[in-house]
Amino acid sequence: MKYLFFHVMVLLFFWSCSRSSIKEGLSASYSLEIIDSVQVDYLGNFFLFDYSTDRKLYLGKGYHDNEFLLIDHSGVVKDTVLLRQDGPQAVGWANAVGFQDQFMTIFDPINGIVQMDDEGNIRKKIIIPGEYFFLNGYKGKPYFKLGKDIAYYRPERGKANWNNVSNLMEKSYQGTILEVLDTLSGEVRDAMPVPNSSKYHDGKFHGWSFPVVLKRGAFWILYFKGENQFYLFTEENGMLGEFKTVKLNVSNWVEEEGVVFENALKHAEINHGLKGGSILEIILMDKFILVAYKKGVSREELQNYNLQSKEGKDALSKINELFISVFDFNGLKITDFLAPKGIHLSNVVNSEGQWVVTKNQDYNGVEEDFHTLYLMELIED
Structure with missing residues (x-):
C-alpha cells in the first residue's frame, strides 16, 4: 500500500487530451486536477460509497455480493464487512449505505435502519413502523438527521399489488421523496x-x-437521474423549507418521452432506440457543487452504432461523453467542461476537500492486482 505522487503514468492515463481541451464551456477559470493517487490492495473493481471525516475511512462496495470495504488514507483495507444472510446477525439487503455516527449503516427493507460494527455485527436498529415495501433501490445515505427526527427515502405503504404495476407507479409518483420518523x-x-x-x-x-x-x-439537494436540473432546499427549525430549481442549461440534451400511467409498462419500448440524458452524480465540494452528467444520444445518432459489438459500444461511449458543471451553493453556474475518462464516479469528498474517484480497470482492458483511488481538486487557474 503506497501513495503515488502525481507521477507520469497517472497523467498519461487520466488526461488523454491536454488540459486546454478539457476546459471547455462557459468559462476556463476552473479545472479538475489530480492532486494525488492511492493504491489499494484489492483485486477487481470496487465502488466508493462514503467517507468518515472522524475516522478518516472510505467505505466501498466490494466485488463480491454483500461485501463492503473500510479503507484508510494509505490504501489499507482495514476491515471487510460481510452482510450475513442467516443467523441472529442476518440482514436482508442494503437499499442505501453510508456512514452514520462513524459506523457503516444500511437501510434494510426487512429490518429497518441497521448500523453495523467493523466485523459485520449489528450495533443497533431503528425500526420503521407499519407495513411497507420498496419499488426500487436508492443510493446515498440510509437516513438524514432532520432536527430531532430522522428522514429517509419514503417506502411505499401497505401491500404491493404486483398485478397492477401502473397503479403502483402512479401512487409512487404522487408521494413524497422522504419520510420522517x-x-x-x-x-x-x-x-x-x-x-x-x-x-x-x-x-x-x-x-x-x-x-x-x-x-x-442545513443545506439539502434533491436530483432525479433523468432530469437536467436539480433542487436546493433549506432547513429551518427541523423542517424543510421552500426549494429552488437549478437548471443545467446545456445544449442537445436528449429527453425521453413520458407516457400515461396506463402505458407504464410500454415506456421502455416507446423510448427504444435512444439514450436519455442523465445526472450521474452530484458532488458537494467545500465551496462548489459539481454535477456529473451525460447529454444522451438521439435515435438518429444511435442507429449508426451496432451495440451488440464491443466496437459499437466503445464508439457510442465516445459520443455520449461525461461532462462536469460547476455551481456555487446559490445555484449560480460557473463553468462546464469534459470530465476525465476511465473513472468510476462517486460523490465522496474526503477531509482535505478532495473529490475521490476510482480507476475503471476495464477502460484500458488491463486488470491489475491492486486498485487505484484518484484524489482531485477544483483548481482556479
Whole structure:
C-alpha cells in the first residue's frame, strides 16, 4: 500500500487530451486536477460509497455480493464487512449505505435502519413502523438527521399489488421523496414533495425516477437521474423549507418521452432506440457543487452504432461523453467542461476537500492486482 505522487503514468492515463481541451464551456477559470493517487490492495473493481471525516475511512462496495470495504488514507483495507444472510446477525439487503455516527449503516427493507460494527455485527436498529415495501433501490445515505427526527427515502405503504404495476407507479409518483420518523413517539410524516417544476410532477410516467438526496448541515439537494436540473432546499427549525430549481442549461440534451400511467409498462419500448440524458452524480465540494452528467444520444445518432459489438459500444461511449458543471451553493453556474475518462464516479469528498474517484480497470482492458483511488481538486487557474 503506497501513495503515488502525481507521477507520469497517472497523467498519461487520466488526461488523454491536454488540459486546454478539457476546459471547455462557459468559462476556463476552473479545472479538475489530480492532486494525488492511492493504491489499494484489492483485486477487481470496487465502488466508493462514503467517507468518515472522524475516522478518516472510505467505505466501498466490494466485488463480491454483500461485501463492503473500510479503507484508510494509505490504501489499507482495514476491515471487510460481510452482510450475513442467516443467523441472529442476518440482514436482508442494503437499499442505501453510508456512514452514520462513524459506523457503516444500511437501510434494510426487512429490518429497518441497521448500523453495523467493523466485523459485520449489528450495533443497533431503528425500526420503521407499519407495513411497507420498496419499488426500487436508492443510493446515498440510509437516513438524514432532520432536527430531532430522522428522514429517509419514503417506502411505499401497505401491500404491493404486483398485478397492477401502473397503479403502483402512479401512487409512487404522487408521494413524497422522504419520510420522517419521530424516534420517541414512533410517528411518521411525509417530507420533500416532488417539486412542481419537475417532469415527475406532470402527470405522466417517465420511468423510475431514481431520486437522490444529499445533505450538508442545513443545506439539502434533491436530483432525479433523468432530469437536467436539480433542487436546493433549506432547513429551518427541523423542517424543510421552500426549494429552488437549478437548471443545467446545456445544449442537445436528449429527453425521453413520458407516457400515461396506463402505458407504464410500454415506456421502455416507446423510448427504444435512444439514450436519455442523465445526472450521474452530484458532488458537494467545500465551496462548489459539481454535477456529473451525460447529454444522451438521439435515435438518429444511435442507429449508426451496432451495440451488440464491443466496437459499437466503445464508439457510442465516445459520443455520449461525461461532462462536469460547476455551481456555487446559490445555484449560480460557473463553468462546464469534459470530465476525465476511465473513472468510476462517486460523490465522496474526503477531509482535505478532495473529490475521490476510482480507476475503471476495464477502460484500458488491463486488470491489475491492486486498485487505484484518484484524489482531485477544483483548481482556479
